[in-house]
Amino acid sequence: MHAPETPIREIGERALVQLLRSRIPEGPGVVAGVGDDAAAVETSPLTLVTTDSLVEGVHFRRDWSPPRLLGRKALTVNLSDIAAMAGLPRYATVSLCLPPDTAFGFLDGLYDGLLERGAETGVHVVGGNLAASPGGIVIDVALLGQGDRVLRRSGAQPGDLVVVTGTLGAAAEGLRLLAQGARLGSEGQLEDTGMWTASSAAALSRCLRAQLDPVPPLAFARTLSENNVVHAAIDLSDGLSADLLRICEASGLAARVDAAAVPVDPLAAGLERARGGDALALALHGGEDYELLLAVAPDRFDALRDLAVIWDLPLTVVGEFVAGEPRVLLTTGAGTEPLPPLAHEHFGAPGLPAVPEA
């Protein structure tokens, strides 16, 4: 085995590929796994496909994210997309671009997280690619899932409820805490950076984990394929304001949101309040919650909530879809105003996510 600090340049592509391959288990449905020109996998008549990448300096920083958690998140952001289609995730390919000076321990830890998260969710890594990067690290995962019913963004109906799973804002608060110096260790434990007390530890830990190791409601999402309760779905990756607008655009509807109903994460809200910040803004625009945003037939919401209880998953009605030009309206104590899609742009300016300062 190589020392964790060994630059991968010294190990070489061939040895690295063999090393990674030897770690990847065979899985059910995998007829030909890693190590051939392509993988061959058993599929159902309808297959879901998604791809999402994590780019160093845009989506993560090596000094902010232990490699194991980064590996978990690289898979999770794709799992979330399959969940939003009510699919069962099955097979992943992993394409890595790595600077030649990347430490072997980073790659090894990244694969720890990828394979662990795969084992948790029934996903098998069936292929990959390893390339040198003249810039930073790029982790590109493509995920195949099994689909039954296709749950699209475009199916919302006027009168449908706008429903959110879980709580919002913790991941964005976690990003702020990272920028301030808070850190998680590779097992997800809060590191002692002198930033917290016994009373704030739980809140810091929750927010950092929400940012570094999000957990989308995968099991609940699967049940959405089995009935016609949910008319449309999207995963909350860019924030409620931006992702709800996407459903509106795809469905040709407007949506009204009641600010008082938005399920702001209570621990994140506590931290924000303590600094005089705006917890609602985090929940509306912060992004990276990897919860689900659903359009639900109003007479079926109670049944859906009964179902979510099985997974201890809160469901919250935050508003409703209404006929009208695609836009989102927010009602607060001050009245009703259009809610612009202020998607949180990590490290950067609006538009294409920009490049961070080093």
Add this chain to the structure above:
Amino acid sequence: MHAPETPIREIGERALVQLLRSRIPEGPGVVAGVGDDAAAVETSPLTLVTTDSLVEGVHFRRDWSPPRLLGRKALTVNLSDIAAMAGLPRYATVSLCLPPDTAFGFLDGLYDGLLERGAETGVHVVGGNLAASPGGIVIDVALLGQGDRVLRRSGAQPGDLVVVTGTLGAAAEGLRLLAQGARLGSEGQLEDTGMWTASSAAALSRCLRAQLDPVPPLAFARTLSENNVVHAAIDLSDGLSADLLRICEASGLAARVDAAAVPVDPLAAGLERARGGDALALALHGGEDYELLLAVAPDRFDALRDLAVIWDLPLTVVGEFVAGEPRVLLTTGAGTEPLPPLAHEHFGAPGLPAVPEA
């Protein structure tokens, strides 16, 4: 429409995504294409999956490759992997990491090439991702194919013939020509850089196209799933020496190659001879030929060659597989020696492909 020189930063992610989506046609089998959390596609019981990336400064240079040809090649390198499994390519996802100063014309041209090559080969783009890159451009394609029989690297038998499609060495010669200043235009035409005469134009054009716009034998590859003539296959991406060793390792066999039989591309050989170079070395180690290397039952080779004639595809027997430790032996006029896998490392040192000088 935006001017080609507009930096994509000024257009913004949202507008870019909409612009690219609007260019992507629906296709047969595509139940939900681009524009949702994941694509939903119709699949057969056995699906092939592969992923391969092109990294700026490692696999391509923007000043060497017109964007349209780069888009074509990004799909082609994946098509070649599906071909080596005797599969039918069907659906692709395209994940792009782009520096914010990338010109819109580059992205537009890249998609011209991707979609054009997809249309030629029956491949539909069903999803993608767009991220900022603090470094160079990374183009990551994942390709799904339909499989029937799974043609693996591991099935070669002692006595099988080592068979190569097409000719070898032109792509590597093309890379050398690019380094010397030769260029193709975006329609694949030879540009007038003062490097060629009427008599050398055909050879330059052939080699530059082989490097920038390779054409794997996809139609022929599909026929390999229909019978048991071919026992093992791999695509020639890293050169005969390295890729043949991979079949040997997977099949637990050695292979003997007759140097005199290797189908060195005649136009590349002419250019190499003119400069006093070694055309055989290009064919053995140059890589990026994207031809197929096959293990063929000896009594079925004639039938296979008759089949290849339909596609005007030369098949050449270059040696045979024999019992023994996995290695490749090369017989020349000077005797028989082990042939090391000197895979051509673009721009770099052995091991992990290194980073080029700017």
